[in-house]
Amino acid sequence: MDLTAPSERDEGAEVTTTPSKAVPRPTPETQPFWDGCAAGELRLQRCSSCDAHYFPPRPFCPTCLSDQVTWETASGRGTLHTYVINHRAAPGFEAPYAIAVVQLDEGPRMMSNIVGIENTPENLELDMALEVTFEPRGDMMLPVFQPASTGGGQ
Numbered sequence: 001m002d003l004t005a006p007s008e009r010d011e012g013a014e015v016t017t018t019p020s021k022a023v024p025r026p027t028p029e030t031q032p033f034w035d036g037c038a039a040g041e042l043r044l045q046r047c048s049s050c051d052a053h054y055f056p057p058r059p060f061c062p063t064c065l066s067d068q069v070t071w072e073t074a075s076g077r078g079t080l081h082t083y084v085i086n087h088r089a090a091p092g093f094e095a096p097y098a099i100a101v102v103q104l105d106e107g108p109r110m111m112s113n114i115v116g117i118e119n120t121p122e123n124l125e126l127d128m129a130l131e132v133t134f135e136p137r138g139d140m141m142l143p144v145f146q147p148a149s150t151g152g153g154q
């Protein structure tokens with residue numbers, strides 16, 4: 001994921017005093033992914049030759065180098081593979097917060113943040129079930145993960 005610094009403000013634009021989180025900039029390769037996020041869908045590329053899902057976006061399958069790849073909407077479900085807790089505040093983040101690696105059900109792993117619970121070692125159990133949700137960042141929607149609902153309702 002390409003997280004670059006926010007672009008310089010236009011002259012005359014309202015200046016905010018609160019630090020803002022870095023806003024990702026789509027590239028032609030990642031545009032379908034961000035379009036999916038805006039639509040509330042986690043999209044992954046899938047190779048038609050070897051059937052593997054992969055992330056981050058690229059024009060060739062990283063496994064077999066085929067360019068026969070398509071975009072698919074993923075389940076949005078995964079598990080917590082690993083994480084580190086960052087105790088230093090980054091712009092727009094309140095420390096401590098976790099930088100998590102989520103193992104998606106489809107296979108790829110994705111770096112993200114965990115929302116909906118306090119990011120403490122007590123709360124963050126490895127292999128806990130997670131589901132994607134989307135958080136506004138600038139004019140983008142970013143995929144983040146929350147503990148999966150147990151399903152079946154109350």
Ligand SMILES: [Zn+2]
Nearest residue numbers: 047050061064
């Ligand atoms: Zn492949």
